Amino acid sequence: MQVVIDRFDDLGRGIGIVNNKVTFVPNTVPGDVVEITLVKNLKKYNVGKVDKYITLSENRVKPMCQYFGTCGGCALQSISYKNTLNFKVNKVINLFKKNKIDITPEMISNPHPYNYRNKISLKVVDKIMGYYESNTHNIIEINECIIANTAINKTISLIKKFNIINGNVIIRCNKNAEILIIIESNDELYIDINDIKRQIKLVGIVINDKTYYGDNFLIENINDLFYKITYNSFFQVNHYVASTLFNLVSKYIKEKDIVLDLYSGVGTLSLVAASKAHEVIGVEIVENAVFNAMFNARINKINNVKFLLNDSTKAITKLNKKFTKVIVDPPRSGLTKVVIDNILKINPKEIIYVSCDPATLVRDVLLLRDKYAIEKAYVLDMFSYSYHTESLIILRRLK
Ligand SMILES: C[S@@+](CC[C@H](N)C(=O)[O-])C[C@H]1O[C@@H](n2cnc3c(N)ncnc32)[C@H](O)[C@@H]1O
Numbered sequence: 219m220q221v222v223i224d225r226f227d228d229l230g231r232g233i234g235i236v237n238n239k240v241t242f243v244p245n246t247v248p249g250d251v252v253e254i255t256l257v258k259n260l261k262k263y264n265v266g267k268v269d270k271y272i273t274l275s276e277n278r279v280k281p282m283c284q285y286f287g288t289c290g291g292c293a294l295q296s297i298s299y300k301n302t303l304n305f306k307v308n309k310v311i312n313l314f315k316k317n318k319i320d321i322t323p324e325m326i327s328n329p330h331p332y333n334y335r336n337k338i339s340l341k342v343v344d345k346i347m348g349y350y351e352s353n354t355h356n357i358i359e360i361n362e363c364i365i366a367n368t369a370i371n372k373t374i375s376l377i378k379k380f381n382i383i384n385g386n387v388i389i390r391c392n393k394n395a396e397i398l399i400i401i402e403s404n405d406e407l408y409i410d411i412n413d414i415k416r417q418i419k420l421v422g423i424v425i426n427d428k429t430y431y432g433d434n435f436l437i438e439n440i441n442d443l444f445y446k447i448t449y450n451s452f453f454q455v456n457h458y459v460a461s462t463l464f465n466l467v468s469k470y471i472k473e474k475d476i477v478l479d480l481y482s483g484v485g486t487l488s489l490v491a492a493s494k495a496h497e498v499i500g501v502e503i504v505e506n507a508v509f510n511a512m513f514n515a516r517i518n519k520i521n522n523v524k525f526l527l528n529d530s531t532k533a534i535t536k537l538n539k540k541f542t543k544v545i546v547d548p549p550r551s552g553l554t555k556v557v558i559d560n561i562l563k564i565n566p567k568e569i570i571y572v573s574c575d576p577a578t579l580v581r582d583v584l585l586l587r588d589k590y591a592i593e594k595a596y597v598l599d600m601f602s603y604s605y606h607t608e609s610l611i612i613l614r615r616l617k
Pocket of ligand 1: 548
């Protein structure tokens with residue numbers, strides 16, 4: 219049957235109407251006319267598979283990536299970069315609108331929408347190393363990923379010589395193209411360090427949580443601060459947009475502020491805040507990240523900050539300081555009800571909410587809404603060409 223694709227869903231799949239039912243059609247863009255077969259025919263919606271493109275939308279551009287369409291990664295490569303930004307900002311606006319909240323976010327673009335990622339995670343199954351094919355558990359072999367830093371791409375072919383049969387590989391790098399390789403595998407590996415070092419700036423290799431070669435961390439520099447990042451500590455994947463995010467957060471911190479930074483990672487936003495505020499407490503659940511954060515405070519000569527190794531949900535019930543601002547930057551699952559209830563008890567003047575999932579962001583904002591209004595919203599293109607979005611929302615206490 220023939221379908222006209224008229225919009226994207228939140229995952230960047232085209233949507234058309236078949237028999238009065240919403241029909242999701244992967245690998246299409248608004249404006250396409252396609253011949254499809256229904257692969258799912260459910261009560262509320264259909265899923266279709268393209269058999270033939272009848273008319274291609276004028277919004278289409280040629281995807282830069284050779285794996286586009288099979289790789290489950292970047293859903294938005296067949297539209298222009300400008301249109302990917304429109305997709306993201308509208309996605310966030312519409313999620314809020316569905317809950318009767320109007321926002322007009324400022325869109326922060328990525329100055330390097332290709333080769334920006336400082337971390338990729340690859341799966342190895344039966345010697346094939348790559349990413350998951352979209353919507354399956356099949357692996358498609360990849361030789362390069364056009365959104366990854368070029369130093370990471372150079373490393374992929376070197377790791378292919380390690381003889382990994384099954385396992386997981388993470389490649390991380392910093393702005394100086396220094397590389398950290400992290401492997402989980404029970405196979406007997408063949409690693410020629412000298413060969414690797416001739417070709418990339420190898421800092422270390424970690425195998426099954428043990429340092430096999432060199433260091434188990436990288437040092438990164440964003441704006442005027444330095445961060446030690448151990449192999450299993452979180453760090454923003456895009457240093458260009460992270461730099462803007464950190465500057466935006468800094469803008470909302472004042473000299474007299476006492477700041478609580480929940481989900482503090484290696485201390486990034488805590489240190490950004492502490493550079494201006496009176497005092498900061500960070501809370502983070504990953505032990506290495508907390509050690510990194512304490513070290514990072516020392517190397518940056520910042521001494522008005524403390525870090526707690528704890529679950530934010532537990533820590534917040536025990537903190538009885540008069541915090542004037544609370545920063546939260548949770549994983550995609552967002553905040554727990556306990557965290558929200560306790561933020562309301564703390565009653566800070568402002569809540570600075572950094573979110574990598576607008577759906578949980580809206581859910582949480584609704585619970586804060588009786589006491590807080592959105593003063594400013596930003597959507598940041600941290601994850602260019604994927605459907606993921608980063609948001610920063612400043613919530614101000616109602617008088
Ligand atoms: C999105 S990252 C933000 C880190 C930091 N703000 C940054 O920008 O680098 C979320 C962090 O929350 C931590 N985390 C996850 N669940 C947590 C919890 N229940 N309590 C405290 N930290 C948690 C993760 O380990 C991760 O470091």
